[in-house]
Amino acid sequence: MEYKKINEIPVKVHGRTIKDACPLPIFWSRSGIEVNVRANELWVDIEVGCDYQEPWFVTEINGAFMSRQMILKGRHKICLYRNLNPAELRNVKFYKDSQIVAGEEALYVTIHGLETDGTFEPVEDKKLKIEFVGDSITSGEGTYGSFKETDWRTMFHSSSRQYASFIERALDVESRVISHGGWGVYTGWDNDIRSNIPSIYEYVCGIAAGEENARLGAKEQNDFKAWQPDAIIVNLGTNDNSGFDQPAFDVPGVGPCKLRRNEDRSFLDEDIEKIKSAVTGFLKMLRKNNPKAHIVWAYGMLGSEMNLPICDGINRYVKETNDNNVAFLNLPDTTDETVGSFGHPGMVSQKVAADVLTVYLSKRFNMKINGYNGNI
Amino acid sequence: MEYKKINEIPVKVHGRTIKDACPLPIFWSRSGIEVNVRANELWVDIEVGCDYQEPWFVTEINGAFMSRQMILKGRHKICLYRNLNPAELRNVKFYKDSQIVAGEEALYVTIHGLETDGTFEPVEDKKLKIEFVGDSITSGEGTYGSFKETDWRTMFHSSSRQYASFIERALDVESRVISHGGWGVYTGWDNDIRSNIPSIYEYVCGIAAGEENARLGAKEQNDFKAWQPDAIIVNLGTNDNSGFDQPAFDVPGVGPCKLRRNEDRSFLDEDIEKIKSAVTGFLKMLRKNNPKAHIVWAYGMLGSEMNLPICDGINRYVKETNDNNVAFLNLPDTTDETVGSFGHPGMVSQKVAADVLTVYLSKRFNMKINGYNGNI
Amino acid sequence: MEYKKINEIPVKVHGRTIKDACPLPIFWSRSGIEVNVRANELWVDIEVGCDYQEPWFVTEINGAFMSRQMILKGRHKICLYRNLNPAELRNVKFYKDSQIVAGEEALYVTIHGLETDGTFEPVEDKKLKIEFVGDSITSGEGTYGSFKETDWRTMFHSSSRQYASFIERALDVESRVISHGGWGVYTGWDNDIRSNIPSIYEYVCGIAAGEENARLGAKEQNDFKAWQPDAIIVNLGTNDNSGFDQPAFDVPGVGPCKLRRNEDRSFLDEDIEKIKSAVTGFLKMLRKNNPKAHIVWAYGMLGSEMNLPICDGINRYVKETNDNNVAFLNLPDTTDETVGSFGHPGMVSQKVAADVLTVYLSKRFNMKINGYNGNI
Amino acid sequence: MEYKKINEIPVKVHGRTIKDACPLPIFWSRSGIEVNVRANELWVDIEVGCDYQEPWFVTEINGAFMSRQMILKGRHKICLYRNLNPAELRNVKFYKDSQIVAGEEALYVTIHGLETDGTFEPVEDKKLKIEFVGDSITSGEGTYGSFKETDWRTMFHSSSRQYASFIERALDVESRVISHGGWGVYTGWDNDIRSNIPSIYEYVCGIAAGEENARLGAKEQNDFKAWQPDAIIVNLGTNDNSGFDQPAFDVPGVGPCKLRRNEDRSFLDEDIEKIKSAVTGFLKMLRKNNPKAHIVWAYGMLGSEMNLPICDGINRYVKETNDNNVAFLNLPDTTDETVGSFGHPGMVSQKVAADVLTVYLSKRFNMKINGYNGNI
Numbered sequence A, B, C, D: 001m002e003y004k005k006i007n008e009i010p011v012k013v014h015g016r017t018i019k020d021a022c023p024l025p026i027f028w029s030r031s032g033i034e035v036n037v038r039a040n041e042l043w044v045d046i047e048v049g050c051d052y053q054e055p056w057f058v059t060e061i062n063g064a065f066m067s068r069q070m071i072l073k074g075r076h077k078i079c080l081y082r083n084l085n086p087a088e089l090r091n092v093k094f095y096k097d098s099q100i101v102a103g104e105e106a107l108y109v110t111i112h113g114l115e116t117d118g119t120f121e122p123v124e125d126k127k128l129k130i131e132f133v134g135d136s137i138t139s140g141e142g143t144y145g146s147f148k149e150t151d152w153r154t155m156f157h158s159s160s161r162q163y164a165s166f167i168e169r170a171l172d173v174e175s176r177v178i179s180h181g182g183w184g185v186y187t188g189w190d191n192d193i194r195s196n197i198p199s200i201y202e203y204v205c206g207i208a209a210g211e212e213n214a215r216l217g218a219k220e221q222n223d224f225k226a227w228q229p230d231a232i233i234v235n236l237g238t239n240d241n242s243g244f245d246q247p248a249f250d251v252p253g254v255g256p257c258k259l260r261r262n263e264d265r266s267f268l269d270e271d272i273e274k275i276k277s278a279v280t281g282f283l284k285m286l287r288k289n290n291p292k293a294h295i296v297w298a299y300g301m302l303g304s305e306m307n308l309p310i311c312d313g314i315n316r317y318v319k320e321t322n323d324n325n326v327a328f329l330n331l332p333d334t335t336d337e338t339v340g341s342f343g344h345p346g347m348v349s350q351k352v353a354a355d356v357l358t359v360y361l362s363k364r365f366n367m368k369i370n371g372y373n374g375n376i
Helices: A163-171 A211-216 A238-243 A269-289 A307-321 A347-364 B163-171 B211-216 B238-243 B269-289 B307-321 B347-364 C163-171 C211-216 C238-243 C269-289 C307-321 C347-364 D163-171 D211-216 D238-243 D269-289 D307-321 D347-364
Strands: A002-005 A012-014 A032-038 A041-049 A056-061 A064-070 A074-082 A090-096 A108-116 A119-121 A129-134 A174-179 A231-235 A249-251 A255-257 A294-299 A326-330 B002-005 B012-014 B032-038 B041-049 B056-061 B064-070 B074-082 B090-096 B108-116 B119-121 B129-134 B174-179 B231-235 B249-251 B255-257 B294-299 B326-330 C002-005 C012-014 C032-038 C041-049 C056-061 C064-070 C074-082 C090-096 C108-116 C119-121 C129-134 C174-179 C231-235 C249-251 C255-257 C294-299 C326-330 D002-005 D012-014 D032-038 D041-049 D056-061 D064-070 D074-082 D090-096 D108-116 D119-121 D129-134 D174-179 D231-235 D249-251 D255-257 D294-299 D326-330
Touching: A032 A041, A032 A108, A056 A074, A064 D074, A074 A090, A074 D064, A108 A211, A129 A163, A163 A174, A163 A347, A231 A269, A231 A347, A269 A294, A269 A307, A294 A307, A294 A347, A307 A326, A307 B307, A307 B326, A326 A347, A326 B307, A326 B326, B032 B041, B032 B108, B056 B074, B064 C074, B074 B090, B074 C064, B108 B211, B129 B163, B163 B174, B163 B347, B231 B269, B231 B347, B269 B294, B269 B307, B294 B307, B294 B347, B307 B326, B326 B347, C032 C041, C032 C108, C056 C074, C074 C090, C108 C211, C129 C163, C163 C174, C163 C347, C231 C269, C231 C347, C269 C294, C269 C307, C294 C307, C294 C347, C307 C326, C307 D307, C307 D326, C326 C347, C326 D307, C326 D326, D032 D041, D032 D108, D056 D074, D074 D090, D108 D211, D129 D163, D163 D174, D163 D347, D231 D269, D231 D347, D269 D294, D269 D307, D294 D307, D294 D347, D307 D326, D326 D347
Parallel strands: A129 A174, A129 A231, A231 A294, A294 A326, B129 B174, B129 B231, B231 B294, B294 B326, C129 C174, C129 C231, C231 C294, C294 C326, D129 D174, D129 D231, D231 D294, D294 D326
Antiparallel strands: A002 A108, A012 A032, A032 A090, A032 A119, A041 A074, A041 A108, A056 A064, A056 A090, A064 D064, A249 A255, B002 B108, B012 B032, B032 B090, B032 B119, B041 B074, B041 B108, B056 B064, B056 B090, B064 C064, B249 B255, C002 C108, C012 C032, C032 C090, C032 C119, C041 C074, C041 C108, C056 C064, C056 C090, C249 C255, D002 D108, D012 D032, D032 D090, D032 D119, D041 D074, D041 D108, D056 D064, D056 D090, D249 D255
16 A cells, blocks of 8 residues: 555546645535546545534545545545455546535645555546536535425535536536535625625635635635636526525625615616626626636526526626627526425436536537436 | 307307307417317317318317317318217317418318207316417427428427427416417518518417408407416527528518628627517517516527527516516427427427426416326 | 229238238227328228227327327228328328227228329338237227226227337337237136137137128138237236126126135135136147247236236246246336326326336347437 | 443334344344434444445435445444534434445444434334345445446445335335345355355344354344334345356355256256245245235346246245235336446336335335435
8 A cells, every 4th residue: 555645646636726735625516636546445635624514525436426424624544445456447536525615714625645555547638627606506505415404514515416417427527616505696695795706706715714724725816727617607696686585784894785676576776786787797707717618607496586687797798798608598497396405406406407508518519418327 | 969159159269369250260279169068979060271281180188188180171070079978077178289371371270160969068267378479389390290200281280299288287277379480579580570470469360371361350450358368478589590590581672681690600789689679579569468467588499599689688678668577488408309300399398398387387376286197 | 193992002001900801901909001102192091880989090100190080980081191292201100099899899990092192112021020919908098088087988098109109119110909908818807708818819800899890801710820920918917807806797608707805805716726727828829829929928007916826827838838938027007197097007107118018128139229209 | 422322322223133232233234223313413333343345334314315435444433413403303314335245254333322412312113114135136236336337345235225215215114124145045146055045034144254243143043023024025036047047156065056047048947946946935934934024026127037937936835825915026127227337226227116116015005105305
């Protein structure tokens, strides 16, 4: 058995992080490492800081789900597999299933290295890269757990049963996720206008709290040149919509914030305008950093009331910039049969949404759709 | 056996036509008659004029599909059923499965009466009325026939396997269809700008050709007060989109018409503007005639390239009128597994689209969704 | 337009009938004619005798369902299609959807000829022939109509939505159906022991009543050499099972017949023995007439209580004959979600059963399974 | 936080083991513990002995899958959840996902206790108890992992994606699993006749190897009175079938063993007789120990060639014993779309089989079938 530092291995790093860092910080949902290895066994050396919401990790072997577990605070040597035929080349992916938790200052994750009795081989790049930007839906909240659950906890969140995961398999692509539950394009679900994704989009993981994450590089500007997506899927608007039905939030230094409805329940012009502008502005930010990506605003898994305002924001963007490489797509609404825990889309709803996006992307990029076999 | 004229029977008339007319003209797809009857047998007395494209009719009993047949030119007494238990109250629906055919001057259909050995009872109104306005998709083109078929013929068109049909069953509602293959909101698929639905929307069946249809009342103003829908589903835009990829059409008295793309394949501003205006204008027309209907522009079963322009047209309408009782909804795209004949959505694609609309409408109008049993 | 007698056309005849007869008698469900034709239009000249239960016919074009209609008493020229591109070779199938009705003396069907403006080309044989022998399930009772229907009428029976139909498409094979509702391998559902399929199996259509059917050849010995199936699917036992729960039937010349249960509801040995012997005997009859066919007793769509007695009958057959080219296969039971009219398997249940048989046959005969496209 | 020994807690023990033992031995797949708890967090104190094939465990909360992980050799305190609302009563199940491994002498698992900051409440018994007896299919081999995997390892085996698991949820019942890959009712897949389930059925876990398991009670007679199933599902025969196609196995003290085929590939009478007798004999053993259980031999997920011999064995049992409380049921065969890893039924195939059994059991025991929601 030989231990190697993570930066000594031909590892494919998933998710935004600091290039060549050792230990390697893992911030976002679906972030982690992927290796090709010929070995009898493989272990990962991982370090977790945590106060309240433990990170959950998933192991996939040859593209199939193997394990999902909570990683407790501390440094651990975790076995990814043991006693498989060492002559076979095996693809192993180990990634954070749960999302980053805003405000959890103690929470951080780093991967120090891998230990194996075998040898590593390079992981080939996929033909297409997709970035998924979103909220709780994109963080897979509700994809694990009984429909009875009401606690907002990492154990019920996932990227392994979320739509990006299904699209990855169907189209054989690489994905990144930038998302946080409750956040919007303009405001959070509770009218806290600080909870907006654009404000943190340009940093490695601007949402990560605490000194350790800062030290690890979370607050640095993201190096967009290092990873340019072919497509960006933006699934935002659900929490902005929620703001119209929630009480005001007293934002420090700003005062009470509240999105308002007219008496007929339509949106107050002045308030919906804020969201439209935020949509337009976010598209500009996305384009600045991702010059060639096809941007799809894909929305609707928890109601579609924001369709028209979002499209207005997109149309303004197109008009102002003459950039037509953007699109809008509705994702099917969640139903009683497809809902998961705490009223969020379950695995089935995520699969239905993934199918719609898969068809769209396969046509746009002229790609074959893989069938699923009997396991996922 | 007793023969009764159609206006002597407590018949529920489906589709736009002339109130109390006898014989009763049948114009649109999904138009026809519905009766409740206690009888051993039931016959319909129908007259068809036709030169080339025969009308096809479907019989449903107690909500289940029974028969689909071509009706040839001439007057026929057609048996809807025989030798069923006369003690049972039975709901029988006999409707035109195929769409009206623009330009087919000889084509008309009238129902003269019914013959039975039993008694009729009134048909109760459904709780919700929905109007479906569209093109070939709403005319169910492609829902019958092998994927090999390429002839544009009524036999491959239907309303029995089209999304309105599935929604009717799922939500127990009443529907009307106003649709024609190849037509758009601004222009037809071939850039013939006369093929636009708004130009004929306000007439009973403005699309019907020939003297006989005129005599039967097709060109009369529609009596909107007599049937006010709770919801209108507009599925237009697919043919407008097509215009950008088709050669110019020389419209008599107008000259060559053609929607154009820029070099990067985006739409020429001047041309897409025509469609946006048409969307806005059509919404105004719909609202004028249907003051309380919830209007949903539901689009996307054959590509979604028009999402943003359509939404721009809708947003302008909202801005100009302050009417927020409109919405936009994407329907899932047709795939290799769901396509029917001549490249159009097959029955499965129509069912998938119906499911999305059913969920939307059930939430909007707080209605229960019926399961399907083993037959359709 | 040219009229040709049916025996002057290179027609493929489906179902047991009299070779080269003109007019051609049509007896069993799924029986009829198939032609390849290049023509603008095609008409069939059909004659029906009928007192109470009209025969229903289905037209398929290029393998896709087009029309289903009742054919009334009399001689009719029925249009199968009109105005399709005459340059295309088109496969047209016109077959009896409804089963033969035992006891309906007036009922007969013959096809006299076809009329067309085009030319016929031969229909190639399929690679595999399958005979389906059964009862109401194989007669597709319940596959049309609302679950509310309780009348036993041809309009609710079909071969177009029955499992043989789905298997034909999935495996591209040719099928024949020998079946009648209520009949068993030993006794009918009501303990009328005359209603057993073996008693009529060796005749062209031994179940057909009346002088006209006799004159047409129904009572003749079937010419087994002319059509040897590669597989025979026997779906019998459901009505034999029913006999244990029905009152005695007074069979003329025999006296009261009744299958009995013990107090613990198990079958009385003496009575279940009759069914086991009938299974063994029927297998011998099938083998005598079909020396090379793989025989599968496929049962269970309305309960599986007869599994063990049927297998006992089969095992005895194997022991007595040393013929191992027989098998038993359970078909999935019908559920609340898959039931059709009058408590019988609906279209969905038939599709589920077809899938099980399709997988079995595809492995046995090493055949590819075709996917369905968006229409059926 | 308070630590309690496992025998001090109102724990529901799943799977055959030693009553009130502390530590509690965990032998079979799907064996483990279930508690109802009101607590902020819950930990389990587990001990594992292991040389080569680590045991895998699954945690379910409120009936939903949460975690799946390998447990390494040694004694571990594993967190089942943290920081969930302590006011809520929560059902937590922690069970061995992987099967017992015959021949792995070092392998044993015991649970010592639980630690929590909350309180336990009793777990109510389910209305129905079902015992599943089988081979690799019942051990869920192939239900995890890519179809590429060929290693026989616990990581690819499961009870969480196996049919018993789906039936438990659908019918809200309690289940036990007695199964081992490669074993049969008469012989193992490789003609090793020692690998037969009847030989170990009457012991707590007769298949467990090594001194530690013996010390823990594995070789003791099972206390059948303590847990009487309402139904027993026997899924055996697949490996007996395999013996006909495998070379002879030299069984120590017995000599070469081999099941043989005739030239026409049918089974040699003398050899198939051994399996039939084994079926009959095993049914007698099952009945002796489970006087009231409804016994269903449910077979066919990897071919159905043994249907008739199995039924012969069952019919002999019925004849000899006059016990009719037994049945045979075919489970649908695995297809290219439903296969999992190393050619075994994948999760989808297991779900399809579970559906057939669920319908059967729901009718037999008059139970409602629960729908699945969007998660599993």
